[in-house]
Amino acid sequence: MPDTKKTEKKYNLILDALQQLLEEKKIQNISVSEIAHKAGIGKGSIYYYFPSKGAILDALIERSYKQPLLTAKKLAAQTEVSPFTRMAMLLQACQTSSTAFIKQNNSSADNASAQDLAFLHQKYLAHVVSELKPALTEIIKQGIENGEIHFDSPAALAEIVLIVIAIKLDNTLLPSTPTETAETLQGLISLLEKGTGVASGTLSYLSLTPYMK
Amino acid sequence: MPDTKKTEKKYNLILDALQQLLEEKKIQNISVSEIAHKAGIGKGSIYYYFPSKGAILDALIERSYKQPLLTAKKLAAQTEVSPFTRMAMLLQACQTSSTAFIKQNNSSADNASAQDLAFLHQKYLAHVVSELKPALTEIIKQGIENGEIHFDSPAALAEIVLIVIAIKLDNTLLPSTPTETAETLQGLISLLEKGTGVASGTLSYLSLTPYMK
DNA sequence: ATATTTTTCGACCATCGGTCAAGTAAATTT
DNA sequence: AAATTTACTTGACCGATGGTCGAAAAATAT
16 A cells, blocks of 8 residues: 555644644644644545544644653663663653643633643543553562562552652643642652652652643 | 522522533533523523633532532541541542542443543542642641651642542543552552551551442 | 546535623612 | 612624535546
């Protein structure tokens, strides 16, 4: 099939258009016609490649996180590196992937706008957690085998960490002040250290800084 | 103001209508006219009581969680009861409040519908966590003073617990199998016990069962 | 060249959230 | 009780949206 390449090109063209528009306005205010115009194609063609407007967003999110998540997963295989280092790198990837997409303009104290793009953030959460959980689980599992981490359920631990971090790094799902966010993340690190029998300070350099402004 | 009663009646009439409709279809497919019709009033009147469609939803959520959250908060003041008991009761309230609203029809494996009502669940999360955090913080704080709990940052701990529990109890934000959910919640309890210097098994009776089917 | 399939397109449709002028009912003033 | 002001109701109306469709144009096959 020679059209696969061409199809994929158009496909990505549409995603590019949406991504561009997404940087200056929120989703609900972006019309399909607008996406088509930006992509330089007719509106009808959009629906040749995507079944609905929401599907375009889904595809864009998946494309956006494909690369960072891929590299994050590779970390799980690098058994020669300390689990903590790998964990830090993985969370770093998690963090950069979040800031990549959460650039929405929070201009006014518009309470309605925050709700409009709620499901965008929700999708980000679901995507990141589900994709990263296996990798982090593997890392923790190896840390347990090494005797560096003490905990019964690596998968549960991975999920807990990812949930809290993903939610707190994306400050829109549960809006907090910078101080609050920092406190919660610091609390998580402290809880992890004490809960997994790791020396205090071992995880402190994970230094997660939430997206601000 | 004698109109407060009448106004409130109409106000609640609209919320009743939305709540009713919400049991058979998802929000995005419920029109304002439909709400008005169900409430037996003109469409224009809706906008006399609410500034937007989203505001109706907000109000409904707030009304739905008002009572359970109120009783949950009162638990914080009952200093004569053990912090763990109060914590369990609070989480119980959290749980019932979730099942009260998460009765959406999950008929088919329709991936699109699940995403449509994403922000409904997102609002639930934000509401529950922000409302319950102060109460749980207070309980933990008292447990620390009693010497029953050992942890530096009660507020952080409260938020972490609420985030994980709220997300896992509402199985739509991050869909998991029952086994996974149970594992994560059990992992959280275990992490809490070890992380806060509490004897193993102390928190086990929190026994959180997620909403299923 | 002809036939067939794939892709493009924008006019068109139903519907939506929200506005508004006009009207009615209720309270308040005189 | 009449007049006036205020509180409330309403459905026609508006601009805009997501999505459809048949027709045309490109591409491909025969």
